[in-house]
Amino acid sequence: MTFANPAYLFLLLLLVPLIAAYVWKLRRSQASMEMSSSEAFDVKGITTAKVRLRHLPFVLRMVAIALVIVILARPQSTDSWQNSSTEGIDIMMAMDISGSMLARDLRPDRLTAAKNVAASFINGRPNDNIGLVVFSGESFTQCPLTTDHAVLLNLFKDIQSGMIEDGTAIGVGLANAVSRIKDSQAKSKVIILLTDGSNNRGEIAPVTAAEIARTFGIRVYTIGVGTQGEAPYPFRLPGGTIQMQMVPVDIDEPTLQQIASITGGQYFRATNNSSLKSIYAEIDKMEKTKISVREFSKKQEEYTRIALVVLGLLLIEWLLRITILKRIP
Incomplete structure (x- = not known):
């Protein structure tokens, strides 16, 4: 105990x-007068x-x-010990943080919406090892695979557009995520790649990174974020004021579909906040692996x-x- x-x-x-x-009270309560005999009072x-x-x-x-x-x-x-079954896989999230992610076709903007929905996804999977890679013109690991989701969520809050050189290096971002999860011993290894553009930077082609992922048995779910046609984008004027202008939405859907097809994953298109939530909910349902554990x-x-x-x-x-x-x- x-x-x-x-x-x-x-x-x-x-x-x-x-x-x-x-004890002290008992001693004080003793009679102060003693009698030579008490036989007459014997009431045994x-x-x-x-x-x-x-x-x-x-x-x-x-x-x-x-x-x-x-x-x-x-x-x-x-x-006492008990045997139970739980659900747990290893997931690496690769998120685009390029300048175009500040477009406001999602509320309040693409990046914030993506962060909020991803945070809810993480909270709903307490048994998973989850990590985070960010990319724009370059890529770096914001958080390696971990079950400490409190730390992961805090690091999620810190990411913002402009942290690294601008651009969209999808291949480099995917390759970085692959390098972080390829040695995992989990039965199921998954990468969720989210972007709103077309690959225009980096030395690794997206399809090449997908081939590497397939070699290591990694499944990649790709998400294209952005409405159809044009999206409002905030431009800062010399005086410091923000002016919204419509800019074309350029998502390389064929490449994202090919990445998903090569790795056995699936491609999704998120045109608003609700569809983005639905996409993560669908991925959550598909990626359930039962594992038996013996736990205290x-x-x-x-x-x-x-x-x-x-x-x-x-x-x-x-x-x-x-x-x-x-x-x-």
Whole structure:
């Protein structure tokens, strides 16, 4: 048995002065006048039980107080193992953070919408190893594969357009994600690649990166973000004001479809916030792998039984005081 709040056990030291006070009170209550003989007052057989039990209420009260302190310390049992099945895979997210991701056909803009939906996706998969790669003209790893999703989500919040040289290096971003997940021992390895443009930078072609992913058994889901035709984009004027202008939406869908086809994944197009959420929800449903694990059971609170014992002790004390040990003023 362990205790969630073991510091409370030091309160047991309070029993020492309580016991000392009780003993001191008993000594003071002794008769100050002594008699040479008390045979005439011998009532043996009538008060023996009362004499023997006269300290029992105090003992019961001390035990009850001690058990209350133990309850405050929150006793817990952790002595059982259990076999269970859970769902867990390794997922690397490759996200485009180029300047075009600031277009506002998604609300409040493509990048923020993508971050918010991805965060919800991560929160819904607590058993997965998930990492994050970002790319524009270059690529770098924002977070390696981890089950510490709190750290991952904090790093997610930090990404913004302009962190690295602008452009759209889809092949480099995908290759970086592959390098981070290829040595995984998981049965299922997945990359979710999100972009709103066409590959125009980098030394690695997107299809070449897809071939490498297939070699390592990595499935790639590609997401093209952006409405059809044109999208509003914020341009900063010399005076610091923002002016919205319509710009063409240029997504290389054939290449994204080819990447998904080569790796056994699937291509999606997100034209608004709701469709982006639906895409992640669909990926979430498709990527479920059952794995058996043997894990230590959750800690169980054990104070309920002790509380019942405390109530029982207090009840016995009360019954003794109103029956056998009842005092007549």
